């Protein structure tokens with residue numbers, strides 16, 4: 022008997038194949054142009070990405086981590102400052118904070134949405150002695166955090182908001198795209214993201230022209246004019262090939278998000294009576310980008326192993342909360358974040374999948390739950 026075809030957790034190669042001729046043409050155009058870093062393709066992509074978000078300024082950078090890091094710097098965060106974020110995220114969110122000598126303050130999540138709890142943030146902010154300078158909510162798995170409440174709290178306390186949008190390209194919260202709520206937003210274009218390059222890439226989006234100017238200088242040696250560093254800066258540039266590829270893929274982002282959404286819908290319907298705790302469906306307020314379809318079970322390891330036997334790859338994002346990792350170890354107690362990290366497992370939901378693939382995953386899950 023032949024092995025069943027694999028269902029991968031993410032499939033950037035399939036996405037390349039889906040757009041292959043356009044991507045090859047875009048790469049050829051760059052090769053022939055003689056501009057390879059921060060040239061016309063980067064500028065065009067920055068403008069197209071700003072338009073996609075409804076107007077503002079985009080600054081292309083080298084990756085999502087540096088998008089966070091440079092923006093924190095541009096917002097005036099420095100050594101010893103405190104930055105609020107969550108513990109159930111990829112290490113990158115905390116790495117960006119720690120790189121500039123600031124200290125991450127982990128805020129508890131909401132049990133149902135698994136994103137930053139506004140009441141928990143309010144409680145942290147009420148402790149005036151440990152002033153928080155910036156809040157970094159993470160739109161985890163594609164679902165926006167509770168931005169109206171978080172922004173209102175931040176405004177009340179004079180705290181800036183930087184959205185970690187690495188998993189939420191095209192997501193919507195209360196009628197506004199993720200990334201347009203805060204003072205700035207950081208995007209990653211790592212190949213497995215909803216908008217993925219074929220290599221590393223990232224961007225900052227903001228509607229604040231002064232912040233944008235600081236970021237444009239920071240990403241290239243602190244230059245405001247060539248060869249003269251106005252401020253200390255570094256190198257975090259986006260290259261032309263990645264920008265040209267992102268311009269191709271951006272044309273398909275909405276269609277691919279719609280595909281993710283319909284696959285997620287199918288899971289929600291077919292698994293509604295299963296033993297799994299399912300993610301919240303989209304409603305009139307939140308439209309997830311469905312970067313992941315994150316379910317919860319206390320029997321995660323068993324489910325993951327049984328699915329793998331059937332060729333179905335389920336990722337565990339993320340198994341260990343940041344405050345339990347050696348690099349960020351802290352005594353803080355975050356029972357809901359810890360529970361989420363213990364129970365979460367992601368079912369494949371990328372746009373390279375078909376309804377039949379979802380049905381196959383569902384059938385295996387239902388077989389597993391009745392064992």
Ligand SMILES: *Cc1c(COP(=O)(O)O)cnc(C)c1O
Nearest residue numbers: 084085086111113114187209211
């Ligand atoms: C991917 C990701 C990042 C980091 O992006 P890179 O481009 O890998 O540096 C940051 N935050 C979140 C939530 C991510 O998923």
